[in-house]
Amino acid sequence: MPNMTFAQALNDAHKIEMSRDPNIYVAGEDVGVYGGIFGVTAGLLDQFGEKRVKDTPITESAIVGTAVGAATVGLRPVVELMFVDFIGVALDQLYNQAAKMKYMFGGKARIPMVLRAACGAGIGAAAQHSQCLEALFMHIPGLKVVMPSTPSDAKGLLIQAIRDDNPVVFLEHKMLYALEGDVPEGDYTIPFGQADVKREGTDVTVVATANMVHTALSAAEKLAGDGISVEVVDPRTLYPLDEEGIINSVKKTHRLVIVHEEVKFAGSGAEIAAMVAEKAFDYLDAPILRVAAPFCPVPFSHPLEQAYIPSEGQVIEAVKKVMA
Amino acid sequence: MDLTNERLVEMYIAMNKIRTFENRVAELFADGKIPGFVHLYVGEEAVATGVCANLTDKDYITSTHRGHGHLIAKGGDIKLMMAELFGKKTGYCKGKGGSMHIADLDLGIMGANGIVGGGPPLAAGAALACQYLDSKSVAVCFFGDGASNQGTTHEAMNLATCWKLPVVFINENNMYGISSCTINSMCVPNVADRAAAYDMPGVVVDGNDVVAVCEAAGEGIDRARQGRGPSLIECKTYRHRGHFEGDPCAYRDDSELEEWKEKDPIPRLEQKLKEMGVLTDEKIQEIKDKLQNDLAEAEKFAEESPFPDVSELLEDVYS
Ligand SMILES: Cc1ncc(C[n+]2csc(CCOP(=O)(O)OP(=O)(O)O)c2C)c(N)n1
Ligand SMILES: [Mg+2]
Numbered sequence: 001m002p003n004m005t006f007a008q009a010l011n012d013a014h015k016i017e018m019s020r021d022p023n024i025y026v027a028g029e030d031v032g033v034y035g036g037i038f039g040v041t042a043g044l045l046d047q048f049g050e051k052r053v054k055d056t057p058i059t060e061s062a063i064v065g066t067a068v069g070a071a072t073v074g075l076r077p078v079v080e081l082m083f084v085d086f087i088g089v090a091l092d093q094l095y096n097q098a099a100k101m102k103y104m105f106g107g108k109a110r111i112p113m114v115l116r117a118a119c120g121a122g123i124g125a126a127a128q129h130s131q132c133l134e135a136l137f138m139h140i141p142g143l144k145v146v147m148p149s150t151p152s153d154a155k156g157l158l159i160q161a162i163r164d165d166n167p168v169v170f171l172e173h174k175m176l177y178a179l180e181g182d183v184p185e186g187d188y189t190i191p192f193g194q195a196d197v198k199r200e201g202t203d204v205t206v207v208a209t210a211n212m213v214h215t216a217l218s219a220a221e222k223l224a225g226d227g228i229s230v231e232v233v234d235p236r237t238l239y240p241l242d243e244e245g246i247i248n249s250v251k252k253t254h255r256l257v258i259v260h261e262e263v264k265f266a267g268s269g270a271e272i273a274a275m276v277a278e279k280a281f282d283y284l285d286a287p288i289l290r291v292a293a294p295f296c297p298v299p300f301s302h303p304l305e306q307a308y309i310p311s312e313g314q315v316i317e318a319v320k321k322v323m324a
Numbered sequence: 325m326d327l328t329n330e331r332l333v334e335m336y337i338a339m340n341k342i343r344t345f346e347n348r349v350a351e352l353f354a355d356g357k358i359p360g361f362v363h364l365y366v367g368e369e370a371v372a373t374g375v376c377a378n379l380t381d382k383d384y385i386t387s388t389h390r391g392h393g394h395l396i397a398k399g400g401d402i403k404l405m406m407a408e409l410f411g412k413k414t415g416y417c418k419g420k421g422g423s424m425h426i427a428d429l430d431l432g433i434m435g436a437n438g439i440v441g442g443g444p445p446l447a448a449g450a451a452l453a454c455q456y457l458d459s460k461s462v463a464v465c466f467f468g469d470g471a472s473n474q475g476t477t478h479e480a481m482n483l484a485t486c487w488k489l490p491v492v493f494i495n496e497n498n499m500y501g502i503s504s505c506t507i508n509s510m511c512v513p514n515v516a517d518r519a520a521a522y523d524m525p526g527v528v529v530d531g532n533d534v535v536a537v538c539e540a541a542g543e544g545i546d547r548a549r550q551g552r553g554p555s556l557i558e559c560k561t562y563r564h565r566g567h568f569e570g571d572p573c574a575y576r577d578d579s580e581l582e583e584w585k586e587k588d589p590i591p592r593l594e595q596k597l598k599e600m601g602v603l604t605d606e607k608i609q610e611i612k613d614k615l616q617n618d619l620a621e622a623e624k625f626a627e628e629s630p631f632p633d634v635s636e637l638l639e640d641v642y643s
Contacts, residue, residue, distance in 0.1 A: 055508065089476070
């Protein structure tokens with residue numbers, strides 16, 4: 001299996017899908033000549049030409065809105081928002097138009113589009129270029145929300161997203177772009193709503209997303225030294241959410257810690273915790289704990305930013321607490 | 325407008341102050357002292373300088389991601405800015421904002437902005453307050469050619485004319501929004517042509533001629549102050565460096581940069597002032613030495629300042 005970065009795996013997914021389906025086009029700011037600010041769309045312009053790989057003006061409402069319109073009448077747009085923080089500029093086209101159209105039209109519309117965006121803190125990009133906003137998208141019926149943590153998941157999930165007939169928000173944590181891993185060659189998909197157990201364990205379930213999967217894995221490694229066996233579960237898609245996968249793990253471990261980078265208050269972990277409390281309360285031996293960012297914008301200053309991002313130490317502490 | 329020699333020298337100093345600051349920031353970024361995104365104003369100094377020469381502390385500006393020059397031209401403190409770029413507690417924003425969010429509300433600087441097109445509605449809002457309070461102050465909105473394609477910019481311009489707000493939209497047309505050239509991103513030759521759609525004056529000036537910028541902006545600002553409504557002034561200019569530090573700039577030709585370096589606003593004014601006998605080589609050296617000293621002091625201040633304490637993380641979220 002070839003070794004690739006997360007960004008290359010996403011690039012590969014684009015190439016495979018665009019070669020297969022002529023109705024897929026890619027659009028966004030700096031996706032063509034520049035190849036994407038994070039390099040995800042590198043080489044697409046040369047391979048597929050200007051008709052299918054469109055550099056746009058700075059005009060997020062129209063980038064997203066044209067994708068919605070084109071998808072409604074037969075194309076399969078894959079558009080890039082550069083930073084997820086910019087969704088504010090384009091939100092109506094996504095959450096009032098794309099997400100609701102099928103339902104409002106009594107099932108008549110199909111909106112097969114993917115909105116890709118980079119998210120997450122860690123590079124000192126400050127409050128308007130560092131957010132994780134998955135809960136914002138999860139809250140809107142009609143949207144699917146994908147958040148991969150490894151190169152191979154990124155590729156399989158993006159191919160799946162492109163083939164899905166619904167608007168899919170595909171969130172790429174920017175600290176993962178350079179992460180390397182084995183990625184299967186050619187065409188494969190990872191179905192939505194299937195969590196992946198990234199590490200098996202018996203004492204505590206840690207549900208983590210995106211970059212936090214890696215934080216959880218390194219915490220699990222350390223905890224193993226203390227004789228605590230941690231199971232790390234990556235939902236991979238937040239909508240649809242693999243409730244059964246998470247509950248099955250909790251049935252085994254009887255303890256749950258949820259780790260995500262977005263703010264804790266009304267974050268995706270709140271939904272997961274509530275779901276487990278509702279459906280698997282009797283299996284729990286300890287209260288559910290969440291490790292997540294504090295309720296403030298992402299600060300610029302390095303020590304503050306580091307304090308903002310949930311750490312391995314915080315995960316270890318939470319796991320020990322539910323074990324106590 | 326007849327600019328006195330004194331004002332011309334002030335503008336010369338301001339432009340050099342921006343240039344020396346930005347060049348040093350480039351080095352500090354390369355050395356890893358400044359994290360995050362840094363967008364430099366090298367080559368565009370005449371725009372902020374010429375515009376802000378018409379403003380007082382009571383007037384407002386909204387800035388952009390490329391905001392260091394706006395702040396310096398509006399009278400901001402390079403010590404506080406440098407400390408902010410370092411992420412230090414003593415910085416303009418206590419280290420919480422960084423380069424893209426520098427603000428000094430006491431000087432009417434309503435912030436750099438990480439969102440392209442974030443500023444125009446805010447400037448119109450400040451202008452609304454000036455009109456409402458009858459303060460005779462005005463608001464100036466700096467925005468790029470790229471930002472001129474955002475809906476927010478158009479909405480703000482339309483509302484500004486509907487309400488006759490005292491705001492001046494200053495377009496900094498450096499021909500690119502990251503890799504996107506205006507040739508591909510807009511279908512009229514000038515951003516100022518769009519003013520017609522909002523029934524406001526639209527003027528194009530040589531953005532590398534600080535006197536021309538100062539005069540054109542002065543007219544728009546006077547008009548706004550007199551309650552005659554907004555205008556749009558487009559300053560044609562060019563950024564000498566990449567979009568952000570670290571941008572390989574593969575999307576533009578080196579020859580284009582060389583051509584624009586010939587039109588560098590600073591040597592142009594320097595030449596003019598020397599011909600007029602206003603500046604001598606010695607005087608120029610004196611000015612540059614002083615700026616270097618101030619800059620070294622700012623850097624020392626930034627270096628020696630403490631980082632914010634982690635206990636400050638949750639401060640300043642709400643009033
Ligand atoms: C809403 C939004 N979209 C995209 C970006 C990414 N971005 C930052 S600066 C920039 C280019 C801005 O171009 P322009 O307005 O011409 O200003 P310049 O950089 O040339 O000074 C882009 C696309 C952003 N920060 N905000
Ligand atoms: Mg520009």
